[in-house]
Amino acid sequence: MKRLTMLRAALALAVAVSASAAQAVTEIQWWHSMTGALNDRVNELAKGFNESQNQYKVVPVYKGQYPESMAAAIAAFRSGNAPNILQVFEVGTATMMSAKGAIKPVGAVMRDAGEKFDPKSYISAVAGYYTTSKGEMLSFPFNSSTVVFYYNKDVFAKAGLDPNRAPETWPEVMAAAAKIKTSGASQCAYTTGWPSWVHLENFSAWHNVPIATKENGMAGLDTVFQINSPLHVRHWNNLKEWNSKGYFTYGGRTNEAEAKFYSGECAMLTSSSAAQANINRNAKFKYGVAMMPYYADVAGAPQNSIIGGASLWVMAGKKPDEYKGVAKFLNYLADPQRQAQWHQQTGYLPITPVAYDITKTSGFYEKNPGTDVSVRQMMNKPATPNSKGLRFGSFVQIRDMFQEEFENMLAGKQDAKTALDNAVKRGNEMLRRFEKTAKDAG
């Protein structure tokens, strides 16, 4: 009796499998981490592509936050069910790059399918992030953002500061913070999202100093962190001091601080340019967007900032027909009009100069002041080896370590020099460990 039911179940399964195989449309699985309004945009992109032709069907699936979707895809790969396209955040780039058997380079996907694709059409600071030293583009730039400075104009006016002039340097930021605090214009003066990304990674690029040797890890796995330079120590020491004076309020390791800004609690914020959509929706005050502050006495500052965000990776081991569909879809996404629209709707960077020009001539930036700050900052100067990006293995762990040291410093357990020395030491240990596994895999 039991055996019979098993047999029936097996038959039903076999029928179901062959039925789905018989369908003419090739399905392309796209795993991503976009939530809220961004999730709607992703679904629109897939829908637009599916309606534009009838051979392929892109199925976008939300798989949790960036680390979660990456872990899910890795587990799926290990059991032979990886998606066709996976959205991976920039700190996962080195991990994906060294997994040579698990991914198929985007350049190769496009070539094999005979699709036109020019990596040079992308902003170099964006494309450089995802391109090997040999010039092969490995993943497809999708959503990129950078660090910008936001300030509450109403609070500035209340504190007797000029609301139409944003502080340009760190000393100016702190002078403003002091005025805001003493006048009581708001209870918190300055806060920041993503401490490591803002106060180490982008801070270094913006001042044209290295984060690590070997062009911030882009020229070799044997890279070593250099974030305990006197300039870094000076900046962290300032943050520690401003924290104890109440000028700087710690917000958390990711984007928690953004809520502190748009709720009106904090008057100044450094965080992702992609936060602007949220700030726009929630802030009940006038605000300004400006470039990241810098130290004016550092030669060459400000340089240009580096990106965060994510790119799309094509997974290996799929059928040729599926790769054709993937190539067609990526080409659909690369369309300049679509790129410009994505930039305007989401606040992510326009990743091609053409998309930037289209947006500019459409008058979008005049109507939405501040939305071009991120682009201008990215293209402020031609990128140097210190400012074209970074590539570190195990960077998810390393960033956490950096932020742990930062928190221990703010809590008064150690000074800036010790915090940064510890960060370098712990980070380097992780890099060496990664170097070992990556060399074996490659």
Add this chain to the structure above:
Amino acid sequence: MEKRVAFRSRWLPYVLVAPQLAITIVFFFWPASQAIVQSVQQQDPFGISVEFVGLDNFVMLFNDEHYLASFKVTAIFSVLVAFFGMSLSLILAVFADRALRFAGMYKTLLIWPYAVAHAVAAVLWLFLFNPTLGIVAHWIKGFGVAWDPLLVSRDAMVLVVVAAVWNQISYNFLFFLAGLQSIPKSLIEAAAIDGAGPGRRFWTIVLPLLSPTTFFLLVVNVVYAFFNTFAIIDAATGGGPGSATEILVYKVYKDGFKALDLGSSAAQSVILMAIVIGLTIVQFRYVERRVQY
């Protein structure tokens, strides 16, 4: 006085325990053996290169001062959770047991928190204690106490302990209540007639008779604090500030699932497994001797 049932058939006992054995093998022995295998390997996240490294992963862990600090954090956290979780629920159970009116309502309300998922409980407490939004944080500040779980280790520890204890109270409460109700009323009445007050009756009669329940709950609560609280840590503090609330099991999760360092994560779970097995043996050998069934 033990009752034993003798089975004539040779295979029947095995068939009877087979379902339980199957579950134990699939959900415990198999993953545990995988963890042991992976703990002596170093591999990239995708499993493309797998290398046997012997005890390297363990050596690295024990040379890592942050990992060693995590032991201390775990010990403090587990003791606090087990102590407060059990003593608070015992007090509640004693009161609920003696309640004359609305006893049913008290019991139902006290059991509710158990239905709340750990992560949800953590978010709930996080909102109450959030320095910016939290109403409780507001009261605390009203009393002139500085409160900042984002930077002050002690505050963060308080937050996760409160959330973990609250989530576990119902479970403890249920067992204590059942234990209390199974204590013969005649014993307590006899003591009352002999002139023992409520306090004395509790310490000399109720508590010793509850010892099997207390012992069982001690084991369960320690295991709970060690293993089941990572959702609370993840949602409330993420192990911070610094690594002040990074308990061992949270580090296993973080290194394995977020950082994709499977070798180290597997080695950590093997160590954790050894600790819990060790603790349970100690509890059964030494604590159980003093338990009267």
